[in-house]
Amino acid sequence: MRNFLEKMTIFMQGRYGMDTLNGFLLILSMIIWTFNIFVFNRLAHYIIMVVQMLLIGWVVFRALSRNITMRSAENRAFRKAYDPAKKWVQLTYQRIRERKNYRYLKCPVCKAQLRVRNVKGKHNVRCPRCKSEFEKKI
Numbered sequence: 001m002r003n004f005l006e007k008m009t010i011f012m013q014g015r016y017g018m019d020t021l022n023g024f025l026l027i028l029s030m031i032i033w034t035f036n037i038f039v040f041n042r043l044a045h046y047i048i049m050v051v052q053m054l055l056i057g058w059v060v061f062r063a064l065s066r067n068i069t070m071r072s073a074e075n076r077a078f079r080k081a082y083d084p085a086k087k088w089v090q091l092t093y094q095r096i097r098e099r100k101n102y103r104y105l106k107c108p109v110c111k112a113q114l115r116v117r118n119v120k121g122k123h124n125v126r127c128p129r130c131k132s133e134f135e136k137k138i
């Protein structure tokens with residue numbers, strides 16, 4: 001096993017390896033694979049299978065690529081879209097989880113997300129980012 005790992009390490013030297021984009025593509029291909037279990041039309045099933053194989057092929061190609069500059073540029077471009085989307089999903093999940101204790105507001109001046117305790121009444125809210133104050137009724 002150790003020998004195999006050593007060989008793997010040598011093989012991967014100078015190659016790109018895994019990144020956020022590859023991880024995303026792998027998860028996407030797994031989702032497609034799971035979805036395809038429920039596709040009973042033969043032609044559609046094969047087409048989806050080919051798409052999924054192409055995705056995995058792309059991941060392998062990127063992981064083994066020696067053109068590290070190009071692969072990093074792809075990953076950077078991908079993360080420009082992916083990071084805000086991930087942040088939004090995390091925030092939405094947090095909002096749902098804490099909906100009993102907290103309310104989420106948007107600062108009217110700088111549009112920052114603010115979290116206030118879910119207590120009935122009038123609140124004076126002070127935005128920690130732009131220091132502006134506003135009133136909010138809950």
Ligand SMILES: [Zn+2]
Pocket residue numbers: 107108109110111112127128129130131132
């Ligand atoms: Zn603000």
